[in-house]
């Protein structure tokens with residue numbers, strides 16, 4: 001467009017309602033009423049809460065859109081180095097509350113909707129929680145996008161727009177029942193479809209062809225194409241900054257997927273066959289946490305996602321007509337685990353086959369562009385793809401991987417001559433039957449930096465997963481960046497009571513952007529009046545949770561009891577089984593006590609929540625056991641209020657926002673060395689909840705920050721686990737005596753039909769107690785008794801609670817993202833506000 005017209009567009013926008021949004025209550029009401037009529041095509045004569053929520057969301061989104069456009073326009077002009085966070089999962093949670101708080105408009109909107117006859121709290125509950133992730137890995141991606149937006153860092157997220165998110169869970173007869181999460185069935189005002197499309201191909205064959213320069217090149221051709229279309233999701237930042245997540249949806253490539261010829265011949269199924277293919281591709285998120293299912297459709301999802309994203313980034317890069325050698329100075333790709341690793345051979349393919357670069361030049365660009373975050377050392381979670389599947393779905397990529405591997409192994413051979421065993425160990429191709437591509441090795445070889453997500457985990461990554469690689473590349477390539485959480489969502493938004501007390505005490509809200517300031521709360525830890533205010537907020541949060549428990553489970557619990565919470569995906573390594581076995585032990589001990597003795601034990605409410613992967617039978621059986629125990633304990637008149645067991649169905653981000661601020665104790669009790677980091681541990685502690693945990697993942701750094709006295713740690717250490725397992729193999733498992741009586745009770749039918757629990761009990765005996773439940777049982781029970789004892793000392797408990805929050809400054813996602821920016825991406829966040837970038841570390 002010529003400059004004069006550009007100017008005219010600018011002026012027109014300035015005159016538009018979008019640029020002239022007022023934030024007084026009457027204007028906000030006007031904007032809500034406008035959207036009710038114009039965007040939703042409804043009137044006030046037929047109103048449901050959900051419609052008012054949608055109108056309100058539109059009104060709020062208008063304000064974000066303006067920021068979005070301004071921010072992205074600035075990047076386009078300044079062309080800074082950009083970061084692309086590639087993740088198969090973004091567990092964003094609800095958007096409206098978050099956006100209103102980020103733009104400081106919640107109070108005004110509250111008043112506005114009140115004047116229109118609604119309570120803001122009720123409207124916020126109308127929003128469906130977009131569940132485009134499984135657990136910690138997906139939520140981390142969301143916290144990182146939030147931090148980048150808050151820091152004005154030019155980072156985009158790329159992901160998939162699954163038609164169905166993580167399944168919705170209900171409990172029937174104590175068993176988990178799954179239903180599809182049809183989150184898009186209702187209009188969702190927080191995504192913006194774009195006219196941006198790329199075709200992605202699968203299958204086909206590789207041929208030799210001449211390119212424009214008369215050189216012979218390999219080309220990958222296929223008739224099987226699916227189109228990726230972009231949906232943008234705004235990420236509210238600070239001071240008018242707004243980030244972006246671009247999610248790809250699959251569509252048929254041409255003519256909307258309709259085959260008119262087939263239709264005319266009466267082949268109706270055939271006429272819409274490609275439509276079905278395209279619909280299926282991004283229809284559903286695979287519901288596995290820390291487990292690879294290895295389905296061909298998943299591989300196609302992964303490639304679809306990275307191909308569209310890489311095409312989009314290459315397209316953006318070419319707009320500026322920079323030489324290819326500049327690519328790593330303008331682009332950083334961060335791989336959120338191995339799921340997007342195909343981006344590495346994909347970029348190599350585009351550079352060599354399509355853009356005509358020499359192999360080595362292309363590879364140099366690729367390896368300077370990619371960095372890889374590993375999130376797990378569990379063998380069942382490490383992605384491997386059979387070569388016969390790869391060759392069929394992605395024939396050219398398979399060739400490229402073979403070549404990369406060959407050149408890599410040649411270099412290893414040069415450095416360590418004659419070590420065939422080593423070559424076998426580091427080969428990207430695993431010589432098993434069938435042969436497999438080790439995606440984690442491909443990610444290491446194609447990246448300039450590899451990081452783990454907590455100190456212990458990063459140590460295990462170097463020592464165990466990638467030991468040979470660290471010898472070859474040197475230690476510097478392998479670093480640690482400890483996970484962080486968004487203080488905005490997990491304290492500011494989720495716990496308004498505590499937020500206000502902190503702000504009042506510290507004199508301003510500056511702590512949100514500078515979390516180490518929380519340390520200034522420490523001097524108040526022993527102040528009685530402050531303790532009372534602090535615990536009153538905790539109590540109010542517990543009351544709020546009891547209401548949810550009543551509504552969701554029909555169970556009444558006493559908010560004065562000790563709230564003991566374990567909410568996370570159901571997995572054997574996370575040991576919810578240990579927790580419920582401990583509950584049974586407590587139940588039996590309470591039954592044996594005199595009424596006087598019982599009254600000296602603080603009453604407890606033990607709360608569980610979390611989904612099991614639909615195919616994970618043992619994890620589902622633990623859910624059943626929890627519910628069976630709850631049935632018995634909650635209805636035992638002798639026990640009365642001394643112990644209650646709650647299983648909250650359909651645990652998700654918005655439920656977490658209600659649960660986390662209400663904990664006295666939360667449990668993070670994975671077998672040492674198995675939980676890479678954990679992030680809910682951080683969320684609980686920052687909200688003044690104490691934790692009972694193992695010496696694992698980020699628990700260790702939390703202890704280091706808040707002090708040994710303010711955390712209940714127990715159990716086997718990571719470096720002892722292998723020996724214990726080894727010993728079990730030879731001598732079998734000698735069950736702890738208390739644990740044995742707990743198992744006896746289950747098998748005697750105290751909690752209903754015992755036979756269904758046999759497979760669960762077998763995991764402790766047959767083949768060894770792999771997760772060391774028996775080994776850790778006694779230490780666990782003793783630590784629980786310490787918790788009881790402390791809970792009776794109100795002031796001592798309150799002081800520890802305050803010290804917990806005070807010590808959590810390190811765990812802001814802003815700190816994590818700052819470290820990624822300086823150590824890996826080489827973008828300097830402080831230089832970005834005025835549009836420039838720096839490559840200095």
Ligand code: B1H
Nearest residue numbers: 136137290291375376453675676677678679
């Ligand atoms: C984590 C996963 C994961 N690690 C495979 N790995 C998946 C692996 O769909 N899959 O195939 C999905 C998820 N998730 C978690 O990442 C760790 O268990 C946590 O300890 C960690 O806090 C979190 C974020 O780093």
